[in-house]
């Protein structure tokens with residue numbers, strides 16, 4: 001009896017403690033969420049621009065875009081973050097922590113998204129371009145109405161993966177002293193000498209990636225209505 | 232009046248000379264079949280007519296308007312917008328249908344009239360439904376191409392090309408990708424169009440069909456038109472040795 005009473009009090013204490021540190025964690029979580037959303041909203045279209053440059057017939061555009069992709073994918077994201085936060089000020093460009101994070105992440109993720117888009121666009125059969133041309137579609141309309149819509153069902157799975165990586169990558173910005181979720185958790189752990197905050201942070205990340213997975217699954221289904229299910 | 236006029240058409244792929252000087256013309260309401268062995272340049276020829284291939288030399292005139300001309304040995308195309316408008320008078324049906332898989336059958340037919348010709352959606356949809364009825368597929372309007380048989384897909388492709396109200400329709404082996412039992416339904420649609428005096432240029436290996444439907448038959452070999460004439464003259468009394476050899480081979484199959 002005594003044992004259960006003790007366990008009960010301990011659980012109660014743990015819940016009270018968790019409730020106590022939760023506001024600080026959520027506040028950090030909101031910062032992470034903001035960086036995440038801004039990065040996604042900016043890098044998805046930027047990636048498309050980079051991809052279209054990469055597959056264009058104009059040599060300088062191709063060259064600029066391949067170099068861009070090579071550099072951004074070939075160096076660590078953390079290094080790029082340091083470069084924007086610590087390096088750019090010496091060239092007279094200074095951003096606050098959150099802006100630096102959004103700039104670095106956007107540039108980095110655009111490179112990855114560009115390669116995903118390019119793969120999708122290049123997987124479309126040449127006959128689709130020919131049919132569009134024979135029907136009088138201009139180059140731009142062919143891309144928007146014929147080619148890109150067909151790539152959606154193929155690019156959503158890899159985009160989902162990148163996006164989930166992005167959720168976790170937001171933890172990197174603790175390195176430039178932005179109080180996001182991980183930093184908030186670490187603060188609580190250091191102060192209270194109790195690792196509960198790490199567990200709660202993990203749960204928040206998991207919750208968030210779960211929501212994302214559900215959203216993308218739904219979108220993928222909608223975008224592949226035209227594909228016949230083999231069953 | 233000639234609806235399509237081709238003079239001295241040459242096409243090279245790099246150093247490979249595929250078309251070596253084609254002269255051809257056809258009038259409104261005429262059906263022309265193009266026969267010839269594999270690799271003789273039949274597909275290349277009709278692909279040149281709607282800019283799927285850029286020509287190396289020669290002149291192409293469609294409905295009296297110059298799409299491409301050769302001036303001082305250099306090919307000059309009409310400006311992009313002009314060229315697109317002139318090619319808009321042509322329609323093309325491909326061997327592999329090339330329907331847009333992400334669009335329903337109806338959307339496949341209406342997409343170009345709405346977004347290229349800027350015609351009102353209601354009118355376009357009405358026309359599209361009539362065309363689908365004509366090819367016998369009105370009840371498939373809301374389905375996606377992947378749920379259709381090859382023959383049905385090709386009939387949709389024909390409706391799609393017709394929706395733009397072209398002056399002349401090109402077919403590149405419209406039945407070659409189909410199972411034998413499905414070719415009939417596609418050939419029937421083409422025969423109906425011929426009966427309605429649709430101007431058509433058809434690359435085909437279906438000799439019997441070509442004989443029945445064509446006003447003019449053209450035999451291509453090695454990048455040239457080696458013989459042309461009425462279906463009966465060319466198929467039953469070929470003058471050219473190569474034509475004869477080709478027809479004999481086709482009859483054996």
Ligand SMILES: Nc1ncnc2c1ncn2[C@@H]1O[C@H](COP(=O)(O)OP(=O)(O)OP(=O)(O)O)[C@@H](O)[C@H]1O
Nearest residue numbers: 244247249267268269270271272273274275276404
């Ligand atoms: N894009 C290309 N690049 C290089 N060579 C090509 C290209 N397209 C066609 N050719 C070549 O041109 C020649 C004629 O090809 P084409 O497809 O016009 O022949 P065809 O008469 O339609 O033959 P088939 O009956 O097999 O369809 C062939 O030797 C082919 O290899």
Ligand SMILES: [Mg+2]
Nearest residue numbers: 273274275404
């Ligand atoms: Mg061919």
